[in-house]
Amino acid sequence: MAMPGKHYKCPVHPDSLGKRTHHGADGTAVQNFSCSIYNAGFMNCTWVKGRAAPDDVQYFMYIKNKRTLLEMECPCYLQESGIHTGCHLSNLSLLSVKSYVLVNGSSPAMGIQFFDSIFLTKGIEKLDPPANVTVHCNVSHCHVRWHQPRTWHRFTHQDFQYQLDIQRQNIDPGNLNPLINISGNSENKYHFPSPEPRHKHTVQIRVADTRRPQWSAWSRPVEFGSEDMTATILHLHLLLVALGTLICALMLLLLLKRFVGTCDLFPTIPQVRDKVSDNHQQTVWEDFVRGPGKGEDEEVLTVEEVSNPFGGHV
Incomplete structure (x- = not known):
């Protein structure tokens, strides 16, 4: 070649x-x-x-x-x-x-x-970059794995040293993460905390002989995480709102059930009727209806004084 x-x-x-x-x-x-x-x-x-x-x-x-x-x-x-x-x-x-x-x-x-x-x-011998770099993440951590490079000479794990470059995309300049040095005895793997939701990241790896600080080229960048964190946060917010609504509905249902049960255990006690403030309709004189044989003029009863034969007036 x-x-x-x-x-x-x-x-x-x-x-x-x-x-x-x-x-x-x-x-x-x-x-x-x-x-x-x-x-x-x-x-x-x-x-x-x-x-x-x-x-x-x-x-x-x-x-x-x-x-x-x-x-x-x-x-x-x-x-x-x-x-x-x-x-x-x-x-x-x-x-x-x-x-x-x-x-x-x-x-x-x-x-x-x-x-x-x-x-x-x-x-x-110039070493090629590590091959088959993969990243697998769970809820709280991410795991990076790779294969040691092909070499013309026979190399052991102890002959290699690695550097990992893990960077979050779309961050302010000057906030780059430092390089991570990994020994060849690490079984070609590295795990680190990365809780969800996580931003989009890239990881690259290079290798060198432990006897010579001459690094290989970087491997191809491998991406992991979410590119659109806004959508992820929105989905999480909607999920929390739905969860909160469900919890509130359950609490209201429990309170209502408890209230209904309390009413069944303690029925309403009848109250003593108050004669003074009874709701019976009182007769009003002005509303009294005249009977059918009565006219507007009243009959006058005349009382005459009669002499008592026994002396005195009746």
Whole structure:
């Protein structure tokens, strides 16, 4: 897998290990040489032309296994302006824990110095981000899990260290949560309190070798929580209102039932009639109806005085 945007030249027949040329002007050898293993199966080596090297210089890279003594020329060169400035390897079977690399040079104009180095392949591997990052939440907590990255070398859990970046979205700048450091012995999991309702969050994880503080790229962000907290809070408010209404209705029903029961146990006691304020209708003289034989003129009874034969008046 070649690096994007780079042009490689791949020789058809690799040559034997090139001759090391000790003679040559200072500053003609390659500079800033470095190699890295990536994607658990590819290696790139890069360099720049020596500051004193002529424009017609050409470089060639050779690799030798220190254990088997097998050697090969770079199968695919990276070129800039026709000059080899890098090497890409898609087959790392020749590499061992310790590998020897030689970059020789040639020029019609002058002799070119060589560059050689012995490197530990485990120390140049760039780790991929952790894979299969998942988040599962319950009412009160969230649990993050992941898989350790694929590596070309054999790594144990103790060889890894992780960093988690858990952030809530749509918060004010400057209020970011700090990174969380996790040991490789954590069984690739982390849980933290996060009660419902929870805002929308993202989590990303990166990894590094415990012997080298060179972090991998961040994993893809994984989202969890609710994006529209307003709707969630509204639903919760409506739920609380409905629950409160139900509780009030039950309390009123219990009070009414208790009141009805009290009335059945203690019926109303009849009251003594008050003769004074009795509701009997009193006769009013003005409303008295005249009888049918009575006229407007009243009859006058005349009483006459009669003499008593025994003396006196009756």
